[in-house]
Amino acid sequence: MASSPPHRLARLQALAVRAHLQPPRPEEFTSPVHDTVVVARIGRWLGIAIGICFLTGLLSHNAQSLAGVGLRPWPSWGYRFTQGLHVASGIASIPLLLAKVFAAYPRLFTRPVLPRPNREGLPVILERGSIAVLVGAVFFEISTGVANINQWYVFGFGFVPVHYALAWVMVGALLVHIAVKLPIIRRSLSGSMNSVVPAAGDRLTAVESGGRDRRGFLVGALGATGLVTMLTIGQSFTPLSKLAVLAPRRPGEAALQGVPINKTAAGAGLADRLTPGWAAEQWRLTLVAPGGGERSVALAELNGLEQVSVRLPISCVEGWSINADWRGVRVRDLVGLMVDADDDHEVRVRSLEQGSPWSITTLPAAFAAHPDTILATMINGEILAPDHGYPARIIAPNRPGVLQTKWVDRLEILP
Numbered sequence: 001m002a003s004s005p006p007h008r009l010a011r012l013q014a015l016a017v018r019a020h021l022q023p024p025r026p027e028e029f030t031s032p033v034h035d036t037v038v039v040a041r042i043g044r045w046l047g048i049a050i051g052i053c054f055l056t057g058l059l060s061h062n063a064q065s066l067a068g069v070g071l072r073p074w075p076s077w078g079y080r081f082t083q084g085l086h087v088a089s090g091i092a093s094i095p096l097l098l099a100k101v102f103a104a105y106p107r108l109f110t111r112p113v114l115p116r117p118n119r120e121g122l123p124v125i126l127e128r129g130s131i132a133v134l135v136g137a138v139f140f141e142i143s144t145g146v147a148n149i150n151q152w153y154v155f156g157f158g159f160v161p162v163h164y165a166l167a168w169v170m171v172g173a174l175l176v177h178i179a180v181k182l183p184i185i186r187r188s189l190s191g192s193m194n195s196v197v198p199a200a201g202d203r204l205t206a207v208e209s210g211g212r213d214r215r216g217f218l219v220g221a222l223g224a225t226g227l228v229t230m231l232t233i234g235q236s237f238t239p240l241s242k243l244a245v246l247a248p249r250r251p252g253e254a255a256l257q258g259v260p261i262n263k264t265a266a267g268a269g270l271a272d273r274l275t276p277g278w279a280a281e282q283w284r285l286t287l288v289a290p291g292g293g294e295r296s297v298a299l300a301e302l303n304g305l306e307q308v309s310v311r312l313p314i315s316c317v318e319g320w321s322i323n324a325d326w327r328g329v330r331v332r333d334l335v336g337l338m339v340d341a342d343d344d345h346e347v348r349v350r351s352l353e354q355g356s357p358w359s360i361t362t363l364p365a366a367f368a369a370h371p372d373t374i375l376a377t378m379i380n381g382e383i384l385a386p387d388h389g390y391p392a393r394i395i396a397p398n399r400p401g402v403l404q405t406k407w408v409d410r411l412e413i414l415p
């Protein structure tokens with residue numbers, strides 16, 4: 001009779017043992033770095049980074065996709081700060097995650113792999129399941145985030161909804177992980193960095209060891225985190241912009257009129273139209289009153305209205321921010337041409353660009369009424385380049401860059 005499958009399996013196993021093809025056991029990893037006192041300490045830093053990243057991500061999502069509930073136009077650098085922090089804490093969690101996984105991974109070889117689903121087994125199942133979900137979600141968030149700041153849309157899904165949804169999965173798994181591990185975390189954080197091991201051949205004298213290696217590893221992990229942060233943070237924190245050699249975009253570098261460009265005029269399908277001749281003759285700003293009445297404003301007429309100067313940043317969700325001097329007409333003055341200037345109104349902004357998610361945006365009433373919210377025609381002392389939104393674009397304080405609409409030709413005052 002031919003050998004049955006279990007028989008063959010046993011033979012394969014025996015072969016594997018002889019060839020040393022067995023997976024290793026946790027105790028075979030002898031470096032003192034693989035210890036909960038190290039894992040818990042790095043975990044504390046990683047938890048802080050992920051927590052900051054999650055909370056600033058919620059703020060960003062509110063500002064960009066949930067109509068900015070509760071958002072105000074001040075401080076003008078608010079979004080720049082929280083989005084800079086979001087991208088920086090996300091980047092900082094990369095070396096921390098690698099260090100934590102390195103310190104902890106020998107434990108993944110603990111046997112048996114699947115404990116019984118009894119009272120003792122259940123927390124183990126929960127713990128390992130939550131680690132799988134947690135590591136998967138963190139890896140997903142970091143890799144999609146890094147792809148996004150590089151404007152590398154390789155994934156076939158919309159970045160914003162999926163990155164947002166997985167953030168909740170990540171935080172849920174993190175809370176389960178912390179809850180299950182709390183006793184070990186407490187013990188490890190309060191305990192000494194040294195292990196007490198019996199000296200060889202002498203059971204009575206114990207020696208303390210491992211502390212130096214562990215401290216060295218922690219300093220290395222934190223140092224790498226600090227270094228990566230220092231070499232990228234300049235993309236939103238201008239004083240360090242010269243150091244931002246790892247940042248995908250260094251504002252000031254490869255910039256036009258002092259500000260980088262995301263969507264070009266050609267990319268928006270407008271390249272051939274945006275000439276001075278066309279703007280003077282053909283372009284009109286259409287103002288629409290809540291009742292539907294319209295008024296058409298030519299470029300010369302717009303330039304004849306009171307002009308104001310404001311210094312405000314473009315703060316892109318992709319993590320770069322830079323200030324510029326803008327000049328143009330207050331949106332509230334344009335609104336005042338159509339309705340009683342004392343009333344605050346939401347204003348819908350439309351771009352000449354068709355079919356992009358950013359062709360139509362809405363300025364909440366507090367932003368439309370703010371004196372620094374302008375329909376700009378100039379940037380850093382020059383007429384807007386076509387790529388910066390010629391002949392007119394919105395610039396408002398404390399708003400994500402995606403909502404600073406370029407190539408504007410229509411403002412609709414909502415009731």
Ligand SMILES: Nc1nc2c(c(=O)[nH]1)N[C@H]1C(S)=C(S)[C@@H](COP(=O)(O)O)O[C@H]1N2
Nearest residue numbers: 260261262263316351388401402404405406
């Ligand atoms: N119509 C339109 N406006 C737009 C965009 C766009 O794609 N279409 N991109 C936005 C994004 S994502 C940013 S960060 C800013 C960048 O402005 P800048 O190119 O002048 O620096 O413009 C915003 N305005």
Ligand SMILES: [Mo]
Nearest residue numbers: 316317401402
């Ligand atoms: Mo952006």
